Amino acid sequence: KGHVEVRNFSLSYETIDGAVEAVTDTQIHVRPGEFVSIVGPSGCGKSTLLNAVAGFLKPTTGTVTVDGELVKGPSAERGMVFQQYSLFPWKTVRENVEFGLKMRGMERSQRERAARTLLGLAGLEAFERHYPDRLSGGMKQRVGIVRALATGPKVLLLDEPFGALDAQTRVIMQQILTNMWQRLKISVLFVTHDIDEAIFLSDRVYCMTARPGSIKAEIPIPLERP
Ligand code: ADP
Ligand code: ADP
Numbered sequence: 001k002g003h004v005e006v007r008n009f010s011l012s013y014e015t016i017d018g019a020v021e022a023v024t025d026t027q028i029h030v031r032p033g034e035f036v037s038i039v040g041p042s043g044c045g046k047s048t049l050l051n052a053v054a055g056f057l058k059p060t061t062g063t064v065t066v067d068g069e070l071v072k073g074p075s076a077e078r079g080m081v082f083q084q085y086s087l088f089p090w091k092t093v094r095e096n097v098e099f100g101l102k103m104r105g106m107e108r109s110q111r112e113r114a115a116r117t118l119l120g121l122a123g124l125e126a127f128e129r130h131y132p133d134r135l136s137g138g139m140k141q142r143v144g145i146v147r148a149l150a151t152g153p154k155v156l157l158l159d160e161p162f163g164a165l166d167a168q169t170r171v172i173m174q175q176i177l178t179n180m181w182q183r184l185k186i187s188v189l190f191v192t193h194d195i196d197e198a199i200f201l202s203d204r205v206y207c208m209t210a211r212p213g214s215i216k217a218e219i220p221i222p223l224e225r226p
Helices: 046-054 093-103 108-121 137-150 167-184 195-201
Strands: 004-015 018-030 035-039 061-066 078-081 155-159 187-192 204-208 215-220
Touching (some): 018 215, 046 078, 046 155, 108 137, 137 155
Parallel strands (some): 035 187, 078 155
Antiparallel strands (some): 004 061
């Protein structure tokens, strides 16, 4: 599960100066359980493509499907992590993680168990009662990832999630993300402008050209994972 297919995709933004094509004639896929990155220069359309997979934007032409079903809007089956942490500051770490589950009507004890398991995988068990403003940037972003995973998505989408972090924290975060991906066996689509990061994390890397972005090359990573 979690097979993403993007076919003949293009997306233009309507602006006061007319239509601006951000992504043109693009094909990508993510196989179930695969970790795939998209790299490319700033402004090439990576976020646009990812937001269309998330269901926040509608393609101008082409299709986005997950397990053969057309994506028509956001859904809990596709968890999204943004560069900015976007946690609720008035909720504790665990409440932030449980929020989506509460919205879906899951009862308290079940919610707590689900949240604790994931927080444990992310090394955050000691911080469940903390408020986000007391956490470091790296920890906030871990909470963001755990929150996106809480509803049990088939696909995890990450938009430059470590872009605001220092180099040392990035390495820790990359390791944590790899561990969680291996444990949970879900598909991941990861957007970054950092080719090193993409190669370190991924099974396969798509390279996008400058705007209007289009995938022109694909790098399979043949290395065994640690
Ligand atoms: P990336 O994620 O690779 O940095 P984006 O997908 O954010 O690229 O942006 C691709 C192009 O689309 C850029 O030229 C950007 O200025 C333009 N763009 C993004 N969002 C909008 C918008 N809401 N309206 C108009 N143009 C936009
Ligand atoms: P950064 O502050 O660079 O984002 P981390 O978020 O990984 O780094 O950790 C911040 C501090 O919290 C570190 O000193 C780390 O040792 C400590 N820390 C991280 N995870 C835990 C944990 N699960 N239990 C106790 N301390 C932790």
